[in-house]
Amino acid sequence: MNNHVAALMEDVTAKNPAEPEFHQAVKEVAESLVSVLDRHPEYRSARILERMIEPERVVMFRVPWVDDQGSVHVNRGFRIEMNSAIGPYKGGLRFHPSVNLGILKFLAFEQVFKNSLTTLPMGGGKGGSDFNPKGRSDQEVMRFCQSFMTELQRHIGPNTDVPAGDIGVGGREIGYLFGQYKRVVNEFTGVLTGKGIHWGGSLIRPEATGYGVVYFAKEMLATRGDSLKGKKCLVSGSGNVAQYAVEKLIELGAKAITLSDSSGYIHDPDGIDAEKLAFVMDLKNKRRGRIREYAEKFPASTFTETDLSKDHNPLWSHPADCAFPCATQNEINAKDAATMLANKVFVVSEGANMPTSAEGVERFVAAKILYGPGKAANAGGVAVSGLEMAQNSMRYSWHREEVDQRLQVIMADIHSACLEAAERFDAPGNYVDGANIAGFMKVADSMLDQGIV
Numbered sequence: 001m002n003n004h005v006a007a008l009m010e011d012v013t014a015k016n017p018a019e020p021e022f023h024q025a026v027k028e029v030a031e032s033l034v035s036v037l038d039r040h041p042e043y044r045s046a047r048i049l050e051r052m053i054e055p056e057r058v059v060m061f062r063v064p065w066v067d068d069q070g071s072v073h074v075n076r077g078f079r080i081e082m083n084s085a086i087g088p089y090k091g092g093l094r095f096h097p098s099v100n101l102g103i104l105k106f107l108a109f110e111q112v113f114k115n116s117l118t119t120l121p122m123g124g125g126k127g128g129s130d131f132n133p134k135g136r137s138d139q140e141v142m143r144f145c146q147s148f149m150t151e152l153q154r155h156i157g158p159n160t161d162v163p164a165g166d167i168g169v170g171g172r173e174i175g176y177l178f179g180q181y182k183r184v185v186n187e188f189t190g191v192l193t194g195k196g197i198h199w200g201g202s203l204i205r206p207e208a209t210g211y212g213v214v215y216f217a218k219e220m221l222a223t224r225g226d227s228l229k230g231k232k233c234l235v236s237g238s239g240n241v242a243q244y245a246v247e248k249l250i251e252l253g254a255k256a257i258t259l260s261d262s263s264g265y266i267h268d269p270d271g272i273d274a275e276k277l278a279f280v281m282d283l284k285n286k287r288r289g290r291i292r293e294y295a296e297k298f299p300a301s302t303f304t305e306t307d308l309s310k311d312h313n314p315l316w317s318h319p320a321d322c323a324f325p326c327a328t329q330n331e332i333n334a335k336d337a338a339t340m341l342a343n344k345v346f347v348v349s350e351g352a353n354m355p356t357s358a359e360g361v362e363r364f365v366a367a368k369i370l371y372g373p374g375k376a377a378n379a380g381g382v383a384v385s386g387l388e389m390a391q392n393s394m395r396y397s398w399h400r401e402e403v404d405q406r407l408q409v410i411m412a413d414i415h416s417a418c419l420e421a422a423e424r425f426d427a428p429g430n431y432v433d434g435a436n437i438a439g440f441m442k443v444a445d446s447m448l449d450q451g452i453v
């Protein structure tokens with residue numbers, strides 16, 4: 001490890017104990033920036049990276065709520081306002097029992113680079129709670145969201161901080177959160193994105209992350225004169241990102257053969273077609289059931305239980321051409337990565353944030369496959385959130401085709417920005433370095449312009 005990176009990581013680890021995901025995210029970026037900092041001593045003397053690692057503000061609060069039986073629960077709420085050099089803080093809210101300060105800091109840090117890559121004026125933030133919506137009634141989820149927003153509203157605003165959805169926060173939760181914001185603040189503004197279509201939402205926002213991940217893979221394949229047509233694809237997750245990634249894969253003639261949730265994964269050798277995807281959408285978005293029901297409904301497929309704490313995830317052991325991890329962080333470890341490479345997977349486009357462990361990333365990069373890291377490949381979601389903010393400011397809505405067209409242009413621009421930055425800093429074809437460098441430089445230059453704040 002380079003001396004500067006080693007010293008920086010020693011400091012980060014000491015100052016932020018027990019936050020392994022945050023350390024992992026910072027280390028990856030710091031390693032990519034070695035030659036940038038060598039060529040730009042002004043970034044080093046202004047301690048730009050050190051300032052980017054320290055959140056501008058962290059809000060942590062109590063979220064008390066009452067369940068349907070009248071019992072009182074207490075959860076913890078967070079909002080990490082990481083960096084506002086290029087625009088208001090922007091990033092999702094995650095409701096999942098695994099949520100803690102370190103996980104949200106890693107997500108907020110990644111978001112700064114991702115938002116910068118989108119070409120839109122958005123700073124980085126992230127938030128959420130350790131609340132588990134699974135198995136809760138709509139009324140319970142509503143009461144939780146209302147309690148959460150009663151505190152969060154003090155810290156956000158359309159020109160300050162604009163949250164969106166993430167794991168466990170979809171259209172239903174955004175609706176309850178928006179309703180409570182409006183009630184308390186007495187203002188109808190674009191304070192959240194991912195809103196319903198009749199009250200300020202943008203067409204294509206629900207689809208954007210999943211579609212964008214596939215558009216990014218398409219761009220990567222085009223550099224080798226190839227396309228997604230006929231490609232066999234592994235997809236993990238079965239939530240928002242996974243569903244729309246599969247929808248776009250079907251449209252482009254690829255064959256998705258897996259999906260998963262926290263209980264396990266299904267393998268369908270015949271491919272998940274539009275009818276099977278409609279079943280998954282109903283199962284996950286309406287009935288809120290488990291993915292094993294897919295195998296009960298479609299007998300040619302199989303269900304396998306999984307546990308991400310085990311030494312490998314069998315979903316990644318099926319031979320395929322492409323992989324789209326769309327569930328959660330660190331779902332592909334070094335062993336999984338080695339298996340995928342042995343099975344000739346040569347495209348990995350990440351829908352989830354940091355789904356591949358550091359050792360797994362090293363293997364993909366060393367093998368020179370087309371590896372698109374999450375902060376570039378999944379930026380389509382926040383990009384369309386940025387377009388939702390623009391439409392809200394204009395009090396106007398674009399057509400579906402117009403938003404989709406803009407999304408495709410943004411994903412192509414992100415792809416070229418990554419390749420161009422990687423080339424300029426002697427790492428041709430390395431999308432990890434390219435995304436980190438391109439995302440960093442825009443924020444770094446803006447921070448230099450704005451003085452020591």
Ligand code: NDP
Binds near residue numbers: 167170209237351
């Ligand atoms: P959803 O809540 O809609 O779906 C998440 C999916 O991942 C579910 O299938 C869930 O299973 C599974 N999952 C979650 N945690 C775990 C875990 N610990 N182990 C195994 N499976 C798990 O979330 P999204 O689809 O919105 O988000 C998925 C990923 O994409 C996340 O990493 C998120 O940060 C990232 N992302 C999302 C964006 C968006 O616009 N929504 C934008 C950019 C990135 P189960 O149903 O059992 O909970």
